């Protein structure tokens with residue numbers, strides 16, 4: 001059994017198949033595991049230098065498959081869950097979203113009512129849209145609409161869009177409301193914010209992402225799984241005696257090269273990428289006591305305190321940054337942080353690292369969901385995995401793990 005791709009999809013498939021007694025070989029082209037959710041040494045010439053993540057990755061409590069994978073790997077306790085979300089505006093005003101001891105969906109009602117970033121009209125509009133979200137998610141036409149079309153239909157106020165709907169949806173789907181499918185957006189709100197009273201809690205890895213997978217290698221994947229790093233597979237030949245089953249767990253734009261006769265070329269052409277920029281900044285002194293912050297009204301979207309020293313990871317999904325050089329992005333980030341956090345005005349950046357991922361995720365456009373393929377292919381012994389396959393989830397670590405589990409289950413079924 002051969003798996004091509006050592007990202008979360010491939011690793012999740014390996015964990016499940018290893019546990020089911022299959023002898024599994026994982027081939028990963030790069031010298032480390034984790035794919036897009038990986039870490040590497042800050043100084044590429046010194047493998048022992050500080051490790052940083054490709055970009056800060058977070059999950060929410062309702063990512064049940066991902067947490068199952070972390071448990072299998074013995075690293076579930078390395079995820080810190082935060083039950084308070086801090087929304088910060090330029091000038092430094094903070095709104096806190098936290099749970100009340102009320103059943104869902106009322107558990108966050110008081111936080112929304114108290115938000116100072118919104119006025120009463122915005123809050124009435126927010127309540128009415130949230131009320132419609134669960135119901136409209138099941139509408140037949142929901143995936144043909146963009147999220148902004150849905151918000152217009154519901155008469156969402158411009159400020160509620162700017163300060164609530166947009167920041168949450170860009171964080172969850174990595175796409176702007178004008179471009180994102182309303183179906184995918186409503187799924188996130190229905191499951192993430194309204195699902196249960198804890199589902200909105202945000203999980204932040206307490207260690208670099210790479211440490212989660214080294215532990216997976218040592219403890220989680222089991223002795224029947226062998227991982228070969230720096231092992232780029234050129235092509236998968238389904239009839240070759242090299243393996244009885246194959247799982248192709250690579251991003252959508254790399255599938256056709258590996259499986260040229262799969263018959264999915266037209267479908268794959270419908271997929272587009274959406275970027276994310278990760279900005280790592282090391283300050284000479286603290287600029288905020290917050291563990292994290294959702295940043296409103298500017299290009300930056302999130303800030304995470306990385307704990308050691310005064311190291312902050314800042315994230316932006318803005319397409320405006322895609323063509324900007326790294327030094328300009330670092331300067332823009334500093335200028336914006338100085339607007340949000342007055343203490344940053346007297347702090348200096350000692351070093352910075354900007355990582356632009358132009359192919360961060362696929363863009364979850366209206367109508368795309370019905371084109372996402374399942375794990376089966378025209379070859380009875382070849383299966384697909386990856387965050388872009390049909391999982392019911394957007395391009396996330398949760399989606400990737402679900403896809404890996406689905407492909408593994410398909411292999412198990414085909415082998416019996």
Ligand SMILES: Cc1cc2nc3c(=O)[nH]c(=O)nc-3n(C[C@H](O)[C@H](O)[C@H](O)COP(=O)(O)OP(=O)(O)OC[C@H]3O[C@@H](n4cnc5c(N)ncnc54)[C@H](O)[C@@H]3O)c2cc1C
Nearest residue numbers: 005007008009029035036055057058233386387396397400
């Ligand atoms: C900057 C950024 C921030 C993100 N933030 C979040 C977040 O906060 N929360 C969240 O849930 N998700 C986030 N995501 C999305 C998440 O990282 C992905 O959805 C998920 O990691 C995809 O996993 P995957 O296994 O499907 O694909 P990948 O991680 O892309 O794994 C595919 C692997 O296949 C390997 N490969 C490709 N071709 C070959 C070949 N021919 N031979 C061998 N190996 C090959 C690649 O090297 C890669 O390791 C973010 C992504 C990015 C880029």
